[in-house]
Amino acid sequence: MTQHFPALLIIIPLLSALLVSAMGWIDRRWCFPLAVASLAGALAVSIGLAAHVMAAGPIVYKMAGWRPPIGIVYVIDYLNAPVLVVILAVALLNLISAKVWIEKDFEDKMGAYLGLYLLFLSGMVGIVATGDAFNLYVLLEIGSLTGYALIGLGKERAPLSSLNYLFMGTIGASFYLLGIGYIYIATGTLNMADIALLVPQLEGSGTLFLALIICMAGLFVKMALFPLHGWLPNAYSNAPSASAGLIAPLTTKVMIYAMVRVGLTVFTPAFTFARPLLSEAIVWLAIAAIVSGSLLALMQRRLSRMFTYIIVAEVGYMVGGFWLGNKAGVTGATLHIINDAAMTLTLFMAVSAIIWKLGSDKFEDLQGLFGKMPFTMIGFVIAALAVIGIPPTCGFFSKWYLITGGINAGQWGFVAALLFSSLVNAVLFFRIFEIAFFEPFAEGHGHHDHGPVFNEAPVTMVAPLLIAALSLIALGLYTGDIVTKLIQLALPAGIA
């Protein structure tokens, strides 16, 4: 059965999405356990795959039994094996944490909600696992379409935010598809490995170069790289808490993975990084993203909105690191995909627990939170330290690689932007610690202050949060293994 694991990885969430959405009409009580069980199963499969890849090398799975350029293949290699594990772990932890939210917000539509949740996940898993450039687009459609729906039923102006996201997302996906069309015109094939074999013969092809630019532009829209980030803050901060914890950690990160995949194994590093002017321009775009994301985050007065601008800055980290085009930079970008997914998940789970108890995530309502919700705040603090980049949390190590990459490339602007953003993050989070820990707490009646009363979120919220927070430290401690046993083996020979 092991040889069929790459197929199972996506069949399990897909089939359970169908069953769960059907169960919503028959007996709603089965929906949630079924969804959790399927995600746990898929997570187990992905861990098995990662172990297999580390022991025996990449796996190629031929869908429908056709050999690669004829049919579609799934390729599990050193690059995507860890990303798959992280995606499924994020989805599972967030689903458990969001249980109370789903029961409250979507009681009579639980089947549909969980069905969309699982379909979104199968889209994300498929994007990461596929070895076919067009199949990536098909799965992108699934991931986007379900994402719009998951966001659309949120608070305040969520439908409008979702509509904006839909317009931008559709434009991005269309650009990617157009790029694939250009690749097909130039090479006549859609299989990623096959395109990579043909690219060296087409060194000077204008069509292929335009294909690279169009694909990347499409992915930049989907990952919300500054200045194409306009849709992200509203969409993520107005989304229902249950969806925000799924979509915020996954969508942008998976799109960055797609950028790395397309850049490294479709176009090959020799072609992707062949034009210093292009790489330089994109790195400067990333620097702008980091600086403006950090500054805009400073201006926010709500936790979830602040996090969305931190995401905008983090996208800049990874895009910049990748387009430095050297070993440390690409390693840092890839490592940061994993770390940032875990960090964003922890932050959004913490804010979802806070909103569950306080009904708000405005800064002025956070007073006394360390006393009220100590366990949630432990998770929050660890996530904050990781985002700032303090060892031994994982955020430190990926930032270290990124800065090393910047120094090796002589790109001092990028190094400065990273340091600046770390400082701003420190300001952002210590400001919140100050409000939540030190500011006078004025809920008690009269002049006598009793201090905050212990009022923690339910255990189904706190337990996944603490697991995610501990994983941030674990990821940090095992950085060496992740880099030497997986990521560095994934980098093609062309990267110095």
Add this chain to the structure above:
Amino acid sequence: MKFLAMIAVVLTGGLLIFHTGAFPDFGDANSPANTYLSPYYLENGQADTHAPNVVTSVLADYRGYDTMFETTVVFAAGLACFFLLRRKQKPGDTPRMYRHLPTGVTLHIKEGGTLPAEDSAVFRRLDSEFVPHQIIIKNTCRIVIPFIQIFALYVVAHGHYSPGGGFQGGVLLAASFILYAISHDLRRAIRRFPEKVAALFGSMGVLIYAGTGVLCLLFGANFLNYEALAPLLGVSPVMARSHGILIVEIGVAFAVMAVIIWIYYNLSSAGKHDEGL
């Protein structure tokens, strides 16, 4: 801002149009797209899958995995429309129109008013945009709908040989139902094909597709490798591929039909499933 956007659009469009000059000529037999993979499909398609229509063999077999997800996209769209639009409402939340049949008097019942019984023989529910004397439309549709449906089944079953297949056939089936809903009224269509049935048919259609793939897996072959079904169907492996294509096309037809009807119910009545177009 609008000006900047305009410049960006013009520049991008100009670049794309300018570059078309570097493309191979239209129909160029020596372009990569025509020399690399396409010859394989054209030369071996029929031998591999026993489907003379090469589009079908690529769509449902060589790249059948893509098509499974295209079907899933359709299903996801239906699910998303339901999730975002559907609003449960009690009778009496909105004004309603009734005709008292013996006298021919039309009654307008406001919110919260007493409604006649659902199966009353004396009162008949009217849509608020009721148009009298639609007898020609009703009867024309009554005659046309069975033919549309038979043609739809032909399109589904004949996808191997001629243009067609599950997507097109499913759309035709759905269109026949939507025609019924338009020519009569939405409530009657929903009574014939309830929302629950539409939703379950939608997931069942995709389940037929994915389930066929899983069955291949259980027989020891790769996902969606229909050859594995040969012992089950009692035919040669190549014929098994042909039959496999038919099975998944039927799944697609189910999913597309049910989902389009489901989307129509939700869109035309703004999620209330009461008065439609």
